[in-house]
Amino acid sequence: MKQSVVLYPSAGTGHVVPMAELAKVFINHGFDVTMVVVPEFSSQFKRVAAANPSISFHVLPPVSPPPADVAGSGKHPLLSMLKTLRRYNEELERFLCSVTSRQHLHSLVIDMFCVDAIGVAARLGVPAYTFAPSSASALAVLTQVPTLLASSQRGLKELGDTPLEFLGVPPVPASHLNAELLERPEEELCSTVASVFRRGMDTRGVLVNTFQALETRALQALGDPRCVPGKAALPPIYCVGPLVGNSARDPPARAGERHDECLRWLDAQPERSVVFLCFGSMGAFSQEQLKEIATGLDKSGHRFLWVVRRPASSIFDPKRFLGRQPKLDLDAVLPEGFLERTRGRGLVVRSWAPQGEVLQHPATSSFVTHCGWNSVLEGVMAGVPMLCWPLYAEQRMNKVFMTGDMGVAVEMEGYQTGFVKAEAIEAKIRLVMESEEGRELRVRVAARTKEATAAMEAGGSSRVAFAQFLADVRSTRHNVCKL
Structure with a gap:
């Protein structure tokens, strides 16, 4: 009988x-994988499920009364999401019990925001591990922030751009820290988020x-030990990436024509001639910024391929957070x-493009990105220099790492003020596409x-790390109480 792994993702x-890419790694090692989904977030998993038939998806039964809708709760979407996840602990426990009664449960892997499930796993004696989809650099900062906050009476906002x-x-x-911090x-938002990052190291x-x-x-x-003060022993860190792939990003059926249009257009462009601009699933700008x-x-x-989303005054508009967006009229929002x-x-497409395939295309030369970690890894895997235009979450921190130790990007000047001028956009595109600095960046x-x-090849560091993870689970199972 195959061993079973349960993955528990959050939203977004x-x-x-x-996490879907991580599921594939488990499957390739002979495990059955079930991804447990909270019903309020289930719509976000439909495309992933359709593209990955080898992964089982289990939607938990709705709780009663149902959690408040994110769009109408009046709370920050992140707080609402955490509260929703917490309310499903009992249903998650029931499901884990059903798995262990039917087959051998190897482990529970939780998203970094699903920390309330750690207690569930502990009660059942199920080995629990955290999955961090962000950079290790961001994780290192976020684990140290609670200590920094504990020494601050007035918060960190007033420090402005003071280097920490x-x-x-x-x-x-x-x-450049997460805005919530x-x-x-x-404040509830700050203390809750800081607690989540600290507790994520408790698996x-x-x-x-x-x-x-x-x-x-x-x-x-x-x-x-200074990175996570107060812990007697730090959990082992397993680098298992880069976990990137196109299957979990497959578009809805009606986007098929746009998919083909993008790639056909790139096929007609000279090699390394196109600037690709794409700002993630929630990357929204004002109409003034689009112009x-x-x-x-x-x-x-220069030639360009630009993914444009409907203008918005806020990244965290609840409808945008949930992926509900009306159709966009390009003529109405562009000059x-x-x-x-x-x-x-140039080619402008509405809302979506096959990002992984675009970045891997020979015509693509550079990537203007919001610095979401998935996008950064896709850019690195494609060998495409990046121009950083961070928007939210840990993306500003990623900018620091990308332009610093990693050496894979330059920053788009003006993002700090919330408005980047046309002159800065033109100058940075020319720098990456035409200058000696741009050529050196491409080499790096x-x-x-x-x-x-090399990391993902046989004997590579990430393959070895995942094997070590599996070995560590086996070696500790004698300490796990079976149900």
Whole structure:
């Protein structure tokens, strides 16, 4: 009988997609994998489930009364999501009991936001591990932030761009921490998020979507007791990435035409000639900013493929957070005549493009990105230099790491103010596409690509780390109480 692994993701593309890729790794090692889904988030998993028939998906029964809808709760979506996950602990426990009664349960792997499930696993004697879909560098910072907050009475927002020193990473401006952590320490949002990051280290180990050579300093820090004060022993860190793939990003059926359009258009472009702009599943700009981007692209004279989403005043608009977006009229949001003037050398698509395939295409030369970690890894795997335009979550920290120790990107000036001017967009595109600095950047990224490829090959660091994880689970199972 095969051993079974249960994966427990939270909401959001940046968490769902890499966990689906992790599921494939388990399946390739001979495990049955079930991904447990909270019903309020189930719509986000439909595409993943359709693209991955080898993964079983189990939607937990709805709780009664149902949790408040994220869009109408009045709370920050992250707080609402955490509360919703917490309310499903009993249903998760019932499901885990049913699995262990039918087959051999190897482990429970939880998303970093599903920390309330740690207690469930402990009660059942199920080995629990955390999966961090973010960078090891961000994880190192976030595990150190609770100590920093404990020493701050007024919060970190007033520090502005003051560089903060953390083990394992370059100095990080205070303003670049997750926005939720810049509130006063006693505020619910700040204290809850800080607690989540601290508790994520309370499992038997942490699987991280990265590879050893990319984040050596940060990984060393995560083994230093100063990184997580107060813990008698730190959990082992397993670098199992880069976990990237196209299958979990497959579009809805109606997007098939756009998929083909993007790739056909790239096929007609010269090699390494196209700037690709894509800002993630929640990357939204004001109409004024969209027009500024269009003007910068127009003036640069370079070929481009640009994914545009409906303008929004806030990244965390509840409907956008849940993926509900109305159809976009490009002519209404872009400068008059822009589409006509750039016809032939530019392509603008609504809402979605096959990002992995675009980045791997020979015509793609550079990538303007929001610095979501999935996108960063896809850029590294494709050997494409990146221009950083971070928007939310840990993306500003990723910018620091990408332009610092990793050496795979340059920053788009002006993102700190919330508005990037056309002149800055034009200048940075020209820098990456035309200058000696851009050529040196391309060489550094190519070296990272070789390291990433080597990590995932037989005998590579990530393959070895996953094997070590499996060995560690086996060696500790005699301490696990069977139901």
